[in-house]
Amino acid sequence: MSCSINVKNVSYEVNEKTIFENITLNVSHEEKIAIIGSNGSGKSSFLKILAGLIKPKEGEVFLFHDKMNSLKEFKKYRSDIGYLPQDVSDFFLCPTVIEDVMFNLRAKGVKKDEAYEKALNTLTELGIEHLEERNIYDLSGGEQKIVALAGILITKPKILLLDEPTNALDEDAEKKIVEILNSIKKSMIIVSHHKSFIESLTPTIYKLDNKSLQKVN
Ligand SMILES: Nc1ncnc2c1ncn2[C@@H]1O[C@H](COP(=O)(O)OP(=O)(O)OP(=O)(O)O)[C@@H](O)[C@H]1O
Numbered sequence: 001m002s003c004s005i006n007v008k009n010v011s012y013e014v015n016e017k018t019i020f021e022n023i024t025l026n027v028s029h030e031e032k033i034a035i036i037g038s039n040g041s042g043k044s045s046f047l048k049i050l051a052g053l054i055k056p057k058e059g060e061v062f063l064f065h066d067k068m069n070s071l072k073e074f075k076k077y078r079s080d081i082g083y084l085p086q087d088v089s090d091f092f093l094c095p096t097v098i099e100d101v102m103f104n105l106r107a108k109g110v111k112k113d114e115a116y117e118k119a120l121n122t123l124t125e126l127g128i129e130h131l132e133e134r135n136i137y138d139l140s141g142g143e144q145k146i147v148a149l150a151g152i153l154i155t156k157p158k159i160l161l162l163d164e165p166t167n168a169l170d171e172d173a174e175k176k177i178v179e180i181l182n183s184i185k186k187s188m189i190i191v192s193h194h195k196s197f198i199e200s201l202t203p204t205i206y207k208l209d210n211k212s213l214q215k216v217n
Pocket residue numbers: 014019037038039040041042043044045046086
């Protein structure tokens with residue numbers, strides 16, 4: 001089957017300390033996988049490598065079978081990758097929720113009325129339409145997380161890299177996110193500590209432990 005992401009023998013170190021080594025992973029077109037692991041095991045760093053934000057020490061990353069030789073080369077796939085960071089506080093570019101969610105579509109040349117309609121639909125799907133006119137920086141951490149997710153989902157990226165998408169979310173919000181992520185047929189890597197959330201999305205779970213990535217089941 002065709003793969004969206006291939007990782008070959010990737011290692012990462014910070015300040016000469018090895019965080020993980022020799023990670024090999026293939027994620028097929030439309031496959032969802034989850035990564036668990038204890039605090040500090042390197043899950044966020046691994047996602048950042050796949051998003052082209054940091055460089056591995058060694059190894060190779062392929063997106064759609066195209067080898068990424070430098071961080072610059074990730075640029076051509078920027079709009080195909082939806083990366084949700086663990087901390088979204090620096091994620092926003094516009095003051096209000098609706099403006100921010102519309103922003104990525106407007107940047108792609110979508111007309112204002114159409115972008116507004118799509119943004120409102122996305123907010124409604126995620127159950128946060130009441131936040132439309134709110135200032136993002138007045139929102140709670142959980143609300144900000146869902147707004148950030150809305151800004152990613154609206155552009156329909158081919159790959160979703162989601163770092164703890166439900167931390168700080170209440171049960172209802174989590175349920176909505178499960179419904180939406182289950183309805184999306186895209187390649188997805190979800191990092192989470194939340195077992196029931198992960199199990200409601202995918203049976204394919206990996207654990208980052210002792211510097212290596214192993215399949216749990
Ligand atoms: N820029 C950095 N400077 C110093 N240390 C870093 C940096 N980035 C990551 N680390 C260290 O690398 C290790 C892995 O961090 P990472 O955030 O990837 O772990 P994680 O598995 O996502 O943790 P958590 O579950 O707590 O979010 C940690 O020990 C962290 O302190």
